[in-house]
Amino acid sequence: AQKVTQAQTEISVVEKEDVTLDCVYETRDTTYYLFWYKQPPSGELVFLIRRNSFDEQNEISGRYSWNFQKSTSSFNFTITASQVVDSAVYFCALSEASNTGKLIFGQGTTLQVKP
Amino acid sequence: NAGVTQTPKFQVLKTGQSMTLQCAQDMNHEYMSWYRQDPGMGLRLIHYSVGAGITDQGEVPNGYNVSRSTTEDFPLRLLSAAPSQTSVYFCASNPGQGARANYGYTFGSGTRLTVV
Numbered sequence: 224a225q226k227v228t229q230a231q232t233e234i235s236v237v238e239k240e241d242v243t244l245d246c247v248y249e250t251r252d253t254t255y256y257l258f259w260y261k262q263p264p265s266g267e268l269v270f271l272i273r274r275n276s277f278d279e280q281n282e283i284s285g286r287y288s289w290n291f292q293k294s295t296s297s298f299n300f301t302i303t304a305s306q307v308v309d310s311a312v313y314f315c316a317l318s319e320a321s322n323t324g325k326l327i328f329g330q331g332t333t334l335q336v337k338p
Numbered sequence: 339n340a341g342v343t344q345t346p347k348f349q350v351l352k353t354g355q356s357m358t359l360q361c362a363q364d365m366n367h368e369y370m371s372w373y374r375q376d377p378g379m380g381l382r383l384i385h386y387s388v389g390a391g392i393t394d395q396g397e398v399p400n401g402y403n404v405s406r407s408t409t410e411d412f413p414l415r416l417l418s419a420a421p422s423q424t425s426v427y428f429c430a431s432n433p434g435q436g437a438r439a440n441y442g443y444t445f446g447s448g449t450r451l452t453v454v
Binding site for chain 2 (some may be wrong): 256260270314316318328330331
């Protein structure tokens with residue numbers, strides 16, 4: 224069965240600190256997709272990244288970077304030099320190629336960046 | 339190109355009332371789904387559809403009905419509202435199987451429902 228675990232419920236950092244959000248997943252499919260979404264206080268879900276299971280290359284986008292490790296079933300998200308605008312709830316999610324109609328979310332991590 | 343449109347944005351119901359949350363997409367996406375978001379529990383899948391005429395249950399389907407008569411629309415019906423259904427509801431769509439699935443999911447802006 225699919226499962227996504229975000230063990231960190233809340234994280235609080237001071238601006239300019241680096242912060243890593245953890246995501247561990249479970250799936251029996253050999254092909255799957257992993258996602259990160261941001262939910263700011265306004266409530267909408269903002270797509271950040273999609274990673275395919277057959278592509279283990281890490282990705283960097285500005286201050287954001289993602290570390291995908293199949294060996295540990297993890298897809299961690301790092302924000303470098305955090306800013307107040309990064310304050311939000313962040314969700315990790317999993318979709319299996321056998322049924323991409325289903326997107327399974329983790330519980331979410333609330334990140335508070337203090338000035 | 340509006341993406342995924344949900345209506346209404348806010349709704350208050352009395353226990354036992356029924357209502358339909360509307361979801362429409364104009365991207366010709368094959369797949370659509372409904373989620374509910376509750377504090378500390380992330381988003382949980384209620385029902386999903388992989389095409390017109392095809393629906394399936396997700397993790398928390400009880401108390402909800404869906405149908406998919408067209409590609410564009412995927413309404414969610416609450417049959418007899420209960421306080422436990424107080425939540426924020428999100429509708430999502432994605433292109434479907436195959437390479438297009440790589441495009442990811444597009445979410446509506448959500449419906450905040452309160453059942454009193």
